[in-house]
Amino acid sequence: MLDAAVVWMNDRGNTEQWGTTPYSQKPGGVARVERYMSENTPYIAELDGVAAGALVLDSGPSPQMPIAPAGEPERYVRLLVTNRQHAGLGIGAALLTHAAEETRRAGVALLRVDCWAGGGSKLVAYYERNGFTPTDHFLSASWPGQVLAQRVG
DSSP states (O other), X not given: OHHHHHHHHHHTTOOXXXXXXXXXXXTTHHHHXXXXXXHSEEEEEEETTEEEEEEEEESSOOTTSOOOXXXXXXXXXXXXXXXXXXXXXXXXXXXXXXXXXXXXXXXXXXXXXXXXXXXXXXXXXXXXXXXXXXXXXXXXXXXXXXXXXXXXX
16 A cells, blocks of 8 residues: 555656655665554554555554654554545545554544645544544654644543
């Protein structure tokens, strides 16, 4: 899904967010996905028995990101990706709803996510449509980013 996402973004002129190299061929890309799946809490959405999306939930942002701690317990969306063959079916939104439910079930009131803020902030607007509110801006390796938060409890 990550490799296909890079192709999909590139086909639309977005070469800044994840670059042009397939995710599986980026240095450390496969290892990062393996860590996500083993050290965090992954959720896979299926459609007719086929993986249609994935979300990884963690207890905070990546230590490599220049993001301030929340100052309270939180759950953090570390990865959200959908199979572009099923675009427009609400799979990403369903995964975000599930993340909010899991956060609430854990007795945690704050769910956060960070995303690329370039490209006219379309990704930021997506998260806003899904109940998140922009909080902090950041710059990571000249990549404009936005942190968003949602109170779930």
